[in-house]
Amino acid sequence: MLTLYAHRGSRLTLGVAGLAALALLLLQPSAPGVAASQVLSPDAIQARYAGRAPVLPETGELAVFPGPAGEPAGDCAALAGGRTMVALVFGQSNASNTVDPGYDSRQPVYAFFGGSCQKAHDALPGATGAKGSSWPRLGDRVVSSGLYDTVIFADIARGGSSILNWGPGGTLNPLLLNTLDDLIAQGLPPTHILFHQGEADCALGLDAPDYRAMLEAVVSQIRQRVGEENDIIVARASLYLDPVCSEHSDPACYRSCPTLTAAQTEVANPARRIFSGPNTDLLVPWFDRNDGYHFTAKAADRFAAAWMPLLARGDSPVSAAQ
Template sequence: MFTPWPRRLRRLTLGVAGLAALAVLAAEPSSSELPAGYGGISPAAVQTKYAGLAQAIPQTGEMAVFPGPAGEPVEDCAAIAGGRTMVALVFGQSNASNTVDPGYDSGQPVYASFGGTCQKAHDALPGATGSKGSSWPRLGDRAVVSGLYDSVIFADIARGGSSILQWGPGGELNPLLLSTLDDLVARGLMPTHVLFHQGEADCALGVASEDYAVMLGAVIDQIRARVAASCDIVIARASLYLDPVCANRGEPACYRSCPGLTAVQTKAADPARRVFSGPNTDLLVPWFDRNDGYHFTARAADRFAAAWMPLLARGDGPTQTLQ
């Protein structure tokens, strides 16, 4: 499904993680919409460099956006928000969407925001691709039980197989990211957190570290311009994937990672701008804790959720004492 560069990725298929579902929007955005370049490289130049390399994300089947259970009771998000409420926009690729072993149901006041309303958070979260399980209700329960927050609202727009090229300026998912942020703010749901987990697709695609840095920096700038100064932007580290050419998920040698990309994700942290490093799932979730070679088992999702907690409890949130 990839074009012949690099050669060893010729045999990638749509597959379990949707790594082949990568695209770059052909149309160039106006210069006024593009943040400044990094290291002398502009987002537009990066988009041009990788244009036409792969197919767009399918909008049917497992890759479709999960609409939520039929008949799910809905609530007014604005009535939930306020005071000690965590409002988190989540985006990235499949491990930020609904690909976990399913079966988790939040036991605390944790909600999913989708289509202008909120519903109780459980597997799977509406608004993201996939229809299995999610790590985020687990994090929400921990945040409430710990005493950090009284309630949590997640707006999850993660897309399986998505690339930083798609989320960045000029990419097909960039309007979704920006419009979701604008919509949350307009509805009185100013995010307290923006959580990003992505990188496996770009490792497989062969995106150069410096190009990933350009796009990630541009995305952070766009977010920072739209959210309150108190909103934390947290960039997880992720690049590990099962090489489809090898394809044996029980063989550790078949897994690939890109330390250069995780180094860029780490370097993106800037506490002065409230940009922080999130969990490194290349290390946190080893190959044997991925249910199909790519996606987290329930046990790994629990560990992933726990790893975010120190970032929520840094000491300057709504309460500084964990129960």
Template sequence: MPSLADFFSLRSERSFTPLRPRLAGLVAGLTVLAALTVEFAPAAAPRPSLQDVRANYAMRLPDVTPRGELAVYEGAPDEPAAHCDSLLGPRTMIALVVGQSNASNTVDPGYAAAEPVYAYAGGACHRVRDAIPGATGNKGSSWARLGDRIIASGLYDTVIFADIARGGSSILHWGPGGPLNALLTETLDALAAENMRPTHVLFHQGEADCLLGLSRAEYGVVLEAVLGDIRAHGGPASDIFVSRASLYLDPACGDKRNPTCYVACPAVTAAQTEAADPERKIFSGPNTDLLVPWFDRNDGYHFTDLAADRFAAAWMPLLVRDGLGTGLPN
């Protein structure tokens, strides 16, 4: 039987051709094959531009405005807002929260933080008793639960959340040219003006774009632009965490008790994972597609209180890194 070398040899050669000519024929054959592969291989799809992605989905984007249905914050009886500057120090965590409904106030029931956990909104800092001001929704959040865990662990002494999440928002709403982009950049500028640059940015969003059908490359292009704006306005010191999230209840099916009615988009979560770049202080957050299955979503979309507790717990090992919570440079 002819050898592999004979397959690439010239016709005049025989199976017992001396080794060196046979190897030469093999190399020549592989060279020709490689050239043909390069010549006839399909060209890689060009990376889409931000403008192209916006144009592709402009007519399908949900109507999300900067104001939205903002939380009604009742607070504690007779407890005035705190002066934010009185809360600042080397062991104060300031976390900007960006995203859609599962990053806002949609957990039922709500939660009142027991530790010194505050919410920043409108230039004032309030003790966190759900709902968190500044974000949409009028129920509870995962962040009050996370704040208690952070302080009880000794990681920080005080936590301030600036939550600007908007229910139903796409990554395109937050990107340059989107209706929420100014909310993002102006919030960062306001925090900087009050000497409150975030120590952390917690990004949790993706379900809307799974429904819209954004590809891995499309989502990645817009996310990169959002992260660029966060870095440009928030400064280089913040640790940015990008959660993986895409799971939603297909409205065409609508049965929240039927697991086959739920849709997840690996393309979206892959783009979110690819955004991580530790050298730029960008890290992966929890993957709620896996962490919060369909039966832990109280209306098919939003986290139950047990799921919110689990989500809060999942942040803890991600936030514990050398230098965090000690006042030392990261």
């Protein structure tokens, strides 16, 4: 099994180490007697990949940025309701704190963690990594556009995580469901669910039908928790640096899995408010990744901009007000 860990001096490379170790698992065969094209239940998928899914620390190295001296913790209740966007973010390292650091939100953009809402700074609490995040950049764009007056991000992304971790029976599934419950209890039911993940499963060699089935099971769990009155946006992602080659300045060292990004696309169902998000295999090429895996500040800006057309849909608060 794969164990991902990081001490203070190396925590910034959590996603790199995780993907490198995942690639070694490609040598392990699938469970015998199971056809790759057969649609399996989440339990059967977990059993099929038993011993191959990433084993992650219970909490990872969670970033907690205290903010400037004297900055008070935000009152979540005061931010609830009205024109407030509440986005639950989950996935792996590029949805966490691995961007080139140094960005502070300029608009009313907050991070939800531990029942409180603090001004969004690098790094966002609740997700792994200790560098920067793409999400405050998106929050500033949302507020500046007039789409919402306030944005709250609850980011629980974990570096190196697989859809097997997030799906039913996975180690991170309780975190996902409990965070949804916490947001609802605080009067902050999510208006949006943003998911960015797939690089780990490309390295792992997860079959596309299994990936799609597990992702659809996650979406069903979310819908059972929060209903149909929010948008679920599934980004497309699979590109990673092959650790066998490992030279991040050589484009030939990068691998992607078009079958996985196709599976992510196929989960979309606009009638149920499930949409395809940015395809970062195309949006963030190899030369815009600061270590071969993670986004540069320039790429994070482009990533944030790519979400805007998806958020500014016809039934947005701005359109409804007009």
